[in-house]
Each structure stands twice: as C-alpha cells, then as structure tokens.
Amino acid sequence: MAISLSKVSFAYEKSRKTGPLYVLKDIDLTIDTEKNDFITIIGHTGSGKSTLVQLFNGLLTPSSGEVNVFNKIISSKKKTKLKEIRKRVGLVFQFPEYQLFEETVLKDVMFGPKNYGLDDIENRAKRALQSVGISEELFNESPFSLSGGQMRRVAIAGILASSPDVLIFDEPTVGLDPKGKKELLDLLEKLNKVDNKTIIFITHDMEVVAKAATRVLVLDNGNISFDGTKDELFRNEKIVSDNSLILPSTIRILKDIKEKLNLDIDIYKYNVNDAYLELERALGGQK
Amino acid sequence: MNGKIVFGQYYNSNSWIHRLDPRVKLASVLLFMICLFVVENIYCLLGFLGFLFILIITSKIPFVKFLNSIKMMTFVLILTFILQIIFRNDGELLYSFNFNLTYLAIGIMVALLILWLLFSKYIKYLKNLVLIILVASVFIYQYYVNFGGLITIYNIDIYSGGLLMGSYIVLRIIALLLISSLLTLSTTPTELNNALEKMLGFLKVFKIKVSILTMMMSIALRFIPTLINESDKILKAQASRGCDFNEGKFSERIKQIISLIVPMFVIAYKRAYDLADAMEARGYVPDRKRSSIYVLKYRLKDYLVYAFDLGLIAACIFVKVRYAF
Ligand SMILES: Nc1ncnc2c1ncn2[C@@H]1O[C@H](COP(=O)(O)OP(=O)(O)OP(=O)(O)O)[C@@H](O)[C@H]1O
Ligand SMILES: [Mg+2]
Numbered sequence: 001m002a003i004s005l006s007k008v009s010f011a012y013e014k015s016r017k018t019g020p021l022y023v024l025k026d027i028d029l030t031i032d033t034e035k036n037d038f039i040t041i042i043g044h045t046g047s048g049k050s051t052l053v054q055l056f057n058g059l060l061t062p063s064s065g066e067v068n069v070f071n072k073i074i075s076s077k078k079k080t081k082l083k084e085i086r087k088r089v090g091l092v093f094q095f096p097e098y099q100l101f102e103e104t105v106l107k108d109v110m111f112g113p114k115n116y117g118l119d120d121i122e123n124r125a126k127r128a129l130q131s132v133g134i135s136e137e138l139f140n141e142s143p144f145s146l147s148g149g150q151m152r153r154v155a156i157a158g159i160l161a162s163s164p165d166v167l168i169f170d171e172p173t174v175g176l177d178p179k180g181k182k183e184l185l186d187l188l189e190k191l192n193k194v195d196n197k198t199i200i201f202i203t204h205d206m207e208v209v210a211k212a213a214t215r216v217l218v219l220d221n222g223n224i225s226f227d228g229t230k231d232e233l234f235r236n237e238k239i240v241s242d243n244s245l246i247l248p249s250t251i252r253i254l255k256d257i258k259e260k261l262n263l264d265i266d267i268y269k270y271n272v273n274d275a276y277l278e279l280e281r282a283l284g285g286q287k
Numbered sequence: 288m289n290g291k292i293v294f295g296q297y298y299n300s301n302s303w304i305h306r307l308d309p310r311v312k313l314a315s316v317l318l319f320m321i322c323l324f325v326v327e328n329i330y331c332l333l334g335f336l337g338f339l340f341i342l343i344i345t346s347k348i349p350f351v352k353f354l355n356s357i358k359m360m361t362f363v364l365i366l367t368f369i370l371q372i373i374f375r376n377d378g379e380l381l382y383s384f385n386f387n388l389t390y391l392a393i394g395i396m397v398a399l400l401i402l403w404l405l406f407s408k409y410i411k412y413l414k415n416l417v418l419i420i421l422v423a424s425v426f427i428y429q430y431y432v433n434f435g436g437l438i439t440i441y442n443i444d445i446y447s448g449g450l451l452m453g454s455y456i457v458l459r460i461i462a463l464l465l466i467s468s469l470l471t472l473s474t475t476p477t478e479l480n481n482a483l484e485k486m487l488g489f490l491k492v493f494k495i496k497v498s499i500l501t502m503m504m505s506i507a508l509r510f511i512p513t514l515i516n517e518s519d520k521i522l523k524a525q526a527s528r529g530c531d532f533n534e535g536k537f538s539e540r541i542k543q544i545i546s547l548i549v550p551m552f553v554i555a556y557k558r559a560y561d562l563a564d565a566m567e568a569r570g571y572v573p574d575r576k577r578s579s580i581y582v583l584k585y586r587l588k589d590y591l592v593y594a595f596d597l598g599l600i601a602a603c604i605f606v607k608v609r610y611a612f
Pocket of ligand 1: 012013023043044045046047048049050051052
C-alpha cells in the first residue's frame with residue numbers, strides 16, 4: 001500500500017513558444033503508507049510543494065510520468081476513477097475554512113462522507129468533530145458564526161470524517177495563534193500515532209519538523225533535493241545552508257552553549273528534555 | 288497569488304495603434320462599425336477589409352490572435368452563409384443540385400448522428416473540420432447515389448444573389464470581429480475604462496455618476512483573475528471532499544454547485560469589505576472630484592485619426608447616397 005511517483009513532471013503552462021514550464025521535474029518518490037510516517041515537506045516558496053501534494057490525490061494530473069495511489073494509476077494517458085483515490089487521500093488546503101457552505105456545522109462535516117457513499121455518516125461526522133475539539137453545542141450552529149480557529153477545525157473535521165488513510169495538510173497553521181497551532185499539531189500527532197494515519201505536512205516552520213517529523217522531503221525548484229529523517233537533514237550542513245533553513249530552537253541553543261562553553265555535546269536534540277539530558281551528561285562528566 | 292492570469296486579451300507590442308489615445312480608438316471603432324453597416328456595396332466592404340489588414344499589420348500583433356476570435360464564430364459564419372445560399376432566390380440561377388432522399392440515406396444520417404454524439408468527445412483536434420466533412424459527405428452521397436427506397440427528390444438552387452449576400456454578410460461579420468479584436472488586443476481594460484469615463488462624462492448632466500460606474504467597472508475587472516484563482520481553490524477543496532460535478536442525481540448536483548457558490552460569495556464579500564476599508568483608509572470619498580493617475584492627452588496623431596474618421600464617414604454617406612439613386 002503506497003503512493004508512488006515515477007518520473008513525474010508537471011507543468012501548469014504549456015506555452016507553444018517556450019515549451020512547458022515545468023514546476024516539478026522528473027520526480028521519483030515512494031510513500032509507504034504502512035509505515036505511518038509523519039512526513040513534512042519543506043522548501044522555498046514557489047518550489048512546488050502545493051503542486052506536488054495535489055498530484056497525490058488526483059487534483060492535478062502529471063504532464064508526464066505516472067502517479068500510483070493505492071494501485072490506481074493517474075497519468076495523462078488514462079482516465080481513472082479519482083473519487084476512490086480522494087476518499088483514501090484527504091487533502092486540507094491552506095485556509096480550509098473557506099470551503100464551508102452548509103447551514104450547520106454537522107451537515108457540513110457530513111458532506112464528504114455523503115459524497116463518498118459511506119454509511120453511518122452522522123456518527124462519523126460527530127466523531128470527527130469531537131476529535132478536533134468542537135463541542136456538541138456547536139454542532140447545530142451555522143459554520144459562519146464560528147471563530148476563525150473553530151471554522152478551521154470544522155473544515156479539517158470535514159476531511160477526517162471520511163476517514164482517509166493518508167492526510168495531507170498544506171500549511172494548515174498559517175494564521176492561527178500559538179495556542180491554536182499547538183493544538184492542531186497535537187491533533188495531527190495523535191492522528192498519526194493513535195489512529196495510524198500517514199500524515200503529510202507542508203510547512204515553513206522548522207519547530208514542527210523538529211517536533212513531529214519522521215521523514216522530511218525538501219523541494220528545491222521542482223526537484224526533491226533531500227529525502228530522509230530530520231536528524232539527517234539538520235546534520236547535513238549543505239542542505240541546511242542551501243535552502244536557508246533555520247535550525248530548530250533547541251539545536252540553536254545547544255550550538256551556542258557548545259561554542260561558548262566549549263563543551264563536547266551532541267547538539268542535535270529535538271526537544272527540551274533530550275537537550276537537558278545531554279547538557280546534564282556533558283556537564284556532569286566535567287564536574 | 289501568482290498573478291499569472293491576465294484578464295482580457297491585451298497583447299503588448301507598442302505599435303502606433305497601441306500608443307493612440309484610447310478615446311480615439313474607442314470612437315474610431317464605433318464609427319468604423321457604423322460605416323460597415325452604412326455601406327451596402329461589396330467593393331467598399333472589400334476596401335474596408337483591406338484597410339483593416341493594413342491596420343492589423345501595422346499593429347504588430349500576430350495574426351493568430353485575430354484568428355482566435357474568428358475561430359470561435361466559424362460555426363455561425365458557415366451557417367449564415369449556407370442559409371443565405373439556400374433561401375435567397377434572386378439574381379441568376381447558377382447551379383441546381385438534385386438530391387435523392389432515400390430510406391438508406393436517412394438511415395445513414397441517423398447512424399452518423401449517433402456515432403457523432405457518442406464519439407465526438409474523443410476527437411481532440413479539428414473537431415469542426417471533421418463535422419463539416421461528415422455533413423458534406425452526407426450530401427455528396429445523396430447527390431450521387433440513388434439506392435435503397437427513394438422517398439423524394441429535392442433540389443437546392445444556388446443563385447448569384449444568395450452567393451453575393453452570403454459572402455457579404457460573412458465578410459461584414461469578419462470585419463466586425465477583426466476591428467473589435469484590434470481594439471481589445473491593443474488596449475488594456477484599464478485604458479478602455481478610462482476612455483469610457485472621459486467619454487461618458489457628459490452623462491453628468493443627467494445626474495449619472497460616471498466616475499462611480501467606471502470605478503465599479505475597474506474594480507470588477509481587477510477582481511476577475513483573483514476570483515478565478517479563488518474558485519479554482521474552492522473547486523479543488525470540495526473535490527477533495529468527494530464533490531464531483533459530473534455525476535450524481537439532479538438534487539445532488541445542485542448541492543455540489545451550492546458547495547461552490549456559497550464559499551465564492553463568502554470570499555467575494557470578504558474581499559469587498561477589505562477593499563472598501565482599504566479605499567477608505569486612503570481617503571476615497573465616492574462623490575469627490577479626483578485627479579487620475581492616467582492623464583489622457585490628445586496629441587497630433589490623435590487629431591489626425593479623428594480627421595480621418597470624419598473623412599471616412601463622409602465618404603460612406605456619399606457612396607450610400609450616390610448609389611441609392
Ligand atoms: N494555478 C496555477 N497556474 C499557474 N501556475 C501556478 C499555479 N499554481 C502554482 N503555479 C506556479 O507553480 C510554481 C509552484 O507553485 P506551488 O504553489 O506549488 O509552490 P509552493 O512550494 O507551494 O509555494 P508556497 O510555499 O508559496 O506555498 C510557482 O512558480 C507558481 O507560480
Ligand atoms: Mg503552497
């Protein structure tokens with residue numbers, strides 16, 4: 001069970017004069033959905049991140065090459081039933097709150113499952129809403145009367161309700177307050193760890209990468225310039241400087257401490273606890 | 288926003304036509320159109336077309352751009368031409384064709400029609416050409432073959448009057464298309480809008496606030512690409528929720544269209560409010576007199592074009608009066 005891309009190129013514009021302007025070039029990539037990875041995709045603006053993830057659920061069709069999603073093939077040569085693909089690969093866009101349209105929150109969340117012809121849609125919707133932390137009193141409110149953060153959760157529940165195996169988020173935390181950001185990230189980690197969903201997360205925020213990622217893809221000008229774990233990423237100075245990545249705060253602090261105090265420590269720690277233990281080890285050894 | 292979608296067909300080549308004052312262009316185009324309807328003489332019409340081609344060549348806009356607008360109208364053009372030929376019976380009889388309508392021919396036509404309906408969506412290139420060839424071959428078949436239960440023989444007569452009138456109307460439509468494309472290709476929507484604002488200024492006498500109308504128009508123009516972008520996003524977001532506009536029962540389809548329209552309204556309203564705030568913050572008061580960032584000023588060549596326009600309309604009226612008697 002996997003999403004795999006072989007030799008995929010994609011161009012929005014196929015002008016006759018200059019030839020296609022490729023936004024993605026010759027991409028080979030496999031995402032094994034059995035592994036329950038938390039994949040983050042990073043890269044400069046305009047590097048093609050949003051384009052790449054839209055290939056994963058058939059919103060875009062590759063100009064050349066093949067996308068294979070759960071053994072269904074999407075290519076420019078062949079028509080495929082995209083609905084089944086989209087049921088299994090859910091995509092949450094930036095500012096998903098704009099997709100709300102129903103009279104009540106509950107009905108809106110039921111829209112997806114209904115379209116996919118699932119059973120027991122009301123309970124599915126309720127469960128999805130509860131999992132994103134929308135309380136029962138709001139179920140029959142109009143989605144337009146909610147606050148921005150609540151609207152976004154409802155919109156996310158709208159995707160969760162059809163229980164896709166893979167969840168893709170395109171910069172979902174933009175415009176949320178720090179608390180909202182943290183809650184959303186906790187929710188995604190829960191979906192990943194408890195419900196065994198593969199998460200694909202586009203972000204510019206290295207703290208998210210440091211906290212949650214098990215696999216990182218770096219897109220650079222339409223190519224995948226790095227594919228590996230976050231540890232490999234941050235230890236690879238060339239990739240870090242080429243893509244002008246900002247190191248996560250724990251690493252930056254440990255690096256400073258290491259330089260100032262001239263300690264022999266491993267600075268690549270991704271949470272405060274690990275960093276503390278490492279410092280304790282180093283200092284304890286010296287004392 | 289990637290700002291890649293440019294609204295309108297403006298093609299920048301900085302020719303003398305591009306640099307003309309938009310008011311002159313707008314007025315001249317209107318005048319030219321009137322002239323096209325005033326003259327009823329095929330030679331004058333050909334003269335106009337020749338003149339148009341000179342304009343098009345000096346505008347340095349690739350001719351393909353003009354062909355596009357004609358291409359959209361091919362069907363109408365061909366249909367008008369054929370109807371004129373079939374139904375006009377003046378002038379001398381040039382040809383008379385007898386067609387044999389047989390049961391077999393009807394069968395073939397029905398079969399072809401069904402095939403066309405089923406398979407036309409798989410034809411990628413030159414769809415219209417294929418259709419024309421099909422229709423033509425049906426008639427050629429009826430002309431030559433008389434087999435399979437004759438029902439009746441009908442004939443189509445071609446008269447010189449029909450041929451003349453047909454080509455006349457087709458040429459006139461083509462001229463209209465060319466001149467209006469020349470305007471839109473060489474003038475940006477903003478320029479046109481400014482020209483309109485100035486030219487409709489006289490409506491102030493009737494208490495119509497032209498500046499507000501044109502402001503509304505330029506805002507609408509400005510927001511078309513933005514809204515197209517947004518609708519694309521909403522479409523994709525709903526598609527990710529299993530929304531498929533091509534399937535389902537009627538009531539379901541209505542729901543899916545609503546799922547697109549409601550968010551579009553929400554977005555349009557939000558944008559409108561944002562814009563209103565931004566405009567107010569910069570001191571926009573609807574009724575005040577204000578200066579324009581694009582100052583339109585006539586230059587010598589603009590006056591020359593106006594003079595030419597006057598000459599043209601005078602000549603047209605002269606020809607019309609002269610040939611009427
Ligand atoms: N609908 C579209 N039509 C034409 N070009 C597009 C379209 N969407 C994106 N592009 C172009 O494709 C390229 C990649 O865009 P994409 O949105 O995938 O980048 P991104 O990595 O998601 O950037 P960001 O971090 O800003 O979201 C850009 O150059 C963009 O201008
Ligand atoms: Mg993006």
